[in-house]
Amino acid sequence: MNPTLAQSLTQTHDEIPSLREILDTLTLQSGFNTNAVIIAATLLGIAAGIIGAFALLRKRSLTADALSHATLPGITAAFLIASALGFNARSLPILLLGATISGILGVTLIHAILSHTRLREDAAIGIVLSVFFGIGVVLLSVIQSTATSSAAGLNHFIYGQTAAMLTNDAIIMGTIAFVSISIALLVMKEITIVCFNESFAKVTGIHTGFIDALILALIVLVTVSGLQAVGLILIVAMLIIPPAAARFWTDRVRVLVLLSALIGAISGFFGSSVSALLPRKPAGAVIVLCAGSIFILSMLLAPKRGVVAQIVRQSTLRVRIAIDHILESKYEHPEQHTKADLTLRVMLRALGFTSSLSASSTLTKRGLERGRRVHRNHMLWEQYLISFADIAPSHVDWSVDLVEHVLDDQLIQRLEREIRESGLHLDHASQEARS
Amino acid sequence: MSTATTQTPRSTLDARPEHSADNPLSVHAMTVAYHRKPVLWDVDYDAPPGSLVAIVGPNGAGKSTFIKACLGLIPAAAGTVEFWGKPYKNARAKIGYVPQRETVDWDFPVSALDVVCMGLYRKIGWFKPIRKAHKAAAMESLERMGLSEYANRQIAQLSGGQQQRVFLARALVQNADLYFMDEPFAGVDAATEAAIIEVLRELRSQGKTVIVVHHDLQTVPTYFDHAMLLNMRIVAAGPVSEVFTDENLNKTYGGRLTLLAEASEAVARAQQGQL
Numbered sequence: 085m086n087p088t089l090a091q092s093l094t095q096t097h098d099e100i101p102s103l104r105e106i107l108d109t110l111t112l113q114s115g116f117n118t119n120a121v122i123i124a125a126t127l128l129g130i131a132a133g134i135i136g137a138f139a140l141l142r143k144r145s146l147t148a149d150a151l152s153h154a155t156l157p158g159i160t161a162a163f164l165i166a167s168a169l170g171f172n173a174r175s176l177p178i179l180l181l182g183a184t185i186s187g188i189l190g191v192t193l194i195h196a197i198l199s200h201t202r203l204r205e206d207a208a209i210g211i212v213l214s215v216f217f218g219i220g221v222v223l224l225s226v227i228q229s230t231a232t233s234s235a236a237g238l239n240h241f242i243y244g245q246t247a248a249m250l251t252n253d254a255i256i257m258g259t260i261a262f263v264s265i266s267i268a269l270l271v272m273k274e275i276t277i278v279c280f281n282e283s284f285a286k287v288t289g290i291h292t293g294f295i296d297a298l299i300l301a302l303i304v305l306v307t308v309s310g311l312q313a314v315g316l317i318l319i320v321a322m323l324i325i326p327p328a329a330a331r332f333w334t335d336r337v338r339v340l341v342l343l344s345a346l347i348g349a350i351s352g353f354f355g356s357s358v359s360a361l362l363p364r365k366p367a368g369a370v371i372v373l374c375a376g377s378i379f380i381l382s383m384l385l386a387p388k389r390g391v392v393a394q395i396v397r398q399s400t401l402r403v404r405i406a407i408d409h410i411l412e413s414k415y416e417h418p419e420q421h422t423k424a425d426l427t428l429r430v431m432l433r434a435l436g437f438t439s440s441l442s443a444s445s446t447l448t449k450r451g452l453e454r455g456r457r458v459h460r461n462h463m464l465w466e467q468y469l470i471s472f473a474d475i476a477p478s479h480v481d482w483s484v485d486l487v488e489h490v491l492d493d494q495l496i497q498r499l500e501r502e503i504r505e506s507g508l509h510l511d512h513a514s515q516e517a518r519s
Numbered sequence: 520m521s522t523a524t525t526q527t528p529r530s531t532l533d534a535r536p537e538h539s540a541d542n543p544l545s546v547h548a549m550t551v552a553y554h555r556k557p558v559l560w561d562v563d564y565d566a567p568p569g570s571l572v573a574i575v576g577p578n579g580a581g582k583s584t585f586i587k588a589c590l591g592l593i594p595a596a597a598g599t600v601e602f603w604g605k606p607y608k609n610a611r612a613k614i615g616y617v618p619q620r621e622t623v624d625w626d627f628p629v630s631a632l633d634v635v636c637m638g639l640y641r642k643i644g645w646f647k648p649i650r651k652a653h654k655a656a657a658m659e660s661l662e663r664m665g666l667s668e669y670a671n672r673q674i675a676q677l678s679g680g681q682q683q684r685v686f687l688a689r690a691l692v693q694n695a696d697l698y699f700m701d702e703p704f705a706g707v708d709a710a711t712e713a714a715i716i717e718v719l720r721e722l723r724s725q726g727k728t729v730i731v732v733h734h735d736l737q738t739v740p741t742y743f744d745h746a747m748l749l750n751m752r753i754v755a756a757g758p759v760s761e762v763f764t765d766e767n768l769n770k771t772y773g774g775r776l777t778l779l780a781e782a783s784e785a786v787a788r789a790q791q792g793q794l
Contacts, residue, residue, distance in 0.1 A: 274645065280623060280624070280637070283587070283590075283622065287590050334628060335628045335673035336630070336633075
């Protein structure tokens with residue numbers, strides 16, 4: 085805890101920050117201490133983004149959650165033991181050592197439960213997570229009821245206190261970020277093969293146990309070093325959210341790792357800046373909310389995997405099918421009025437398939453051509469189902485309805501070839517299907 | 520007694536020189552338990568060089584388990600496995616593997632080419648990047664499986680048959696002398712089946728041995744020259760013309776729960792402390 089920083093922050097908390105203050109903070113010109121906090125949080129974001137990507141690919145995100153919660157009894161026990169032995173109980177290295185030991189103990193226990201019982205992983209993780217956290221809370225209350233006010237700082241490990249980070253912390257975060265980037269570059273292909281296909285990796289001669297231990301060690305590293313800044317409840321969000329958001333944008337491991345690091349960095353940077361400007365807001369939570377916003381935007385807006393893109397694709401297909409149906413029936417029975425509503429009629433006209441908006445409108449040359457093609461695909465598929473897939477003609481129309489619209493040109497050519505080679509004639513087949 | 524039924528076929532095995540260093544695979548007295556339940560009992564098997572071997576048997580017969588135990592993916596409770604007379608760790612570079620298609624997450628963010636390159640990781644070595652020459656070799660293998668135009672597709676965008684061919688391409692770049700393939704023909708289209716069988720024959724013509732878990736009994740005589748009929752134990756093994764008889768098939772597939780299966784259940788219950 086840094087008294088100067090805390091003071092300077094409390095003095096500004098009543099006012100909405102001026103544009104000048106915002107610019108100063110974002111360009112790292114608002115004082116040494118604030119800069120250290122922002123840089124440290126950004127570096128933590130990079131490290132967590134990279135390692136979180138590996139955890140996601142190995143499907144170990146929940147293990148990270150259990151691990152972070154399992155650090156609390158270690159922190160409190162380390163405090164109790166250190167004060168009993170007469171050491172400085174608030175010494176950060178001692179507390180973090182305790183956190184590391186009990187975190188690893190928690191993960192070991194999950195594996196022990198999995199290999200000796202028939203419990204599933206989710207149950208094992210839930211049990212370890214809650215029991216360890218429970219022990220930690222009990223020990224914390226013991227400390228608070230007996231020790232002096234110097235014990236109060238332990239609370240910060242639960243919710244985090246980013247503003248308390250100093251230059252030293254920035255250096256530690258920088259080191260961790262450097263280590264994770266180096267490992268990512270060095271063993272990216274080994275991690276990828278183990279995550280994708282463990283049995284094949286083993287046959288190839290890769291020690292999968294070593295890779296798993298490495299991923300776990302990196303998760304421990306990020307969790308423990310992020311405890312002070314983000315807190316043990318929210319640190320897991322920095323491991324899970326950036327890679328999950330990145331996955332929406334890419335189909336390649338390398339890009340995923342890179343984007344995840346970038347999203348982590350942006351969250352760390354803006355989260356800690358906002359919290360420096362609005363000091364009553366805990367930075368850990370703001371960082372996580374930042375990452376969460378990026379996640380929601382990614383989920384909605386990503387071009388291929390995003391929700392909006394999917395909805396657009398589905399509705400486009402629906403509209404295309406509706407239009408195809410109208411064109412096909414108009415092609416077959418030009419004298420009939422369409423049952424299409426105004427919206428569809430406008431679309432037909434806009435696409436140049438009909439000559440007017442009225443329900444009795446005739447097809448243009450383009451419309452006729454399209455209608456003919458849809459009709460032909462329809463018959464091709466019908467014929468294929470009847471003569472090759474042994475489906476009763478009376479059942480054919482039902483299965484044809486969707487398929488004929490999604491066949492690509494290559495498949496249609498193959499259909500034509502197969503039907504031609506078998507000596508069948510389209511017209512004959514379609515009449516048979518209809519009768 | 521179930522042991523009596525295993526005696527007859529073993530005589531065909533005895534006729535061949537057992538555990539010769541020429542044989543790519545020699546399995547002796549292998550027993551495997553899965554979650555403490557024995558699934559393979561006392562398996563003896565020798566694969567001759569330059570052969571295509573089909574492993575057939577009903578579901579739960581231990582076909583995949585046999586392959587995995589040979590490759591050390593599942594520990595064997597007893598017995599030895601040797602490759603050209605050497606233990607697995609000294610023969611690894613000469614062994615290729617095609618796992619079951621369903622065992623991986625096909626939504627994983629890699630391209631077809633990335634997956635094929637994995638077959639070269641052993642050659643590339645730790646910490647070293649994938650170079651152009653490696654990618655060229657992987658491309659060549661994809662081309663051989665008729666997939667060159669799909670090289671940069673994410674693997675989820677491939678059909679089931681194409682995914683299976685990607686796995687085959689990955690095994691081919693391993694350039695092994697002995698291949699284990701776990702149900703490569705399961706759920707593939709006709710084009711893929713033809714492509715796979717062509718590759719198998721090519722491998723055999725190069726003197727390589729391929730051991731394939733196979734489900735379609737009808738195609739065994741046309742595709743393979745050796746067969747292993749497995750149902751928790753080896754019912755018969757040898758050249759297809761000798762062992763692929765109605766009698767042996769009945770022994771393999773007839774009678775759902777054999778005495779052996781019941782014994783396995785009992786062993787599992789006892790070891791799990793009557794759970």
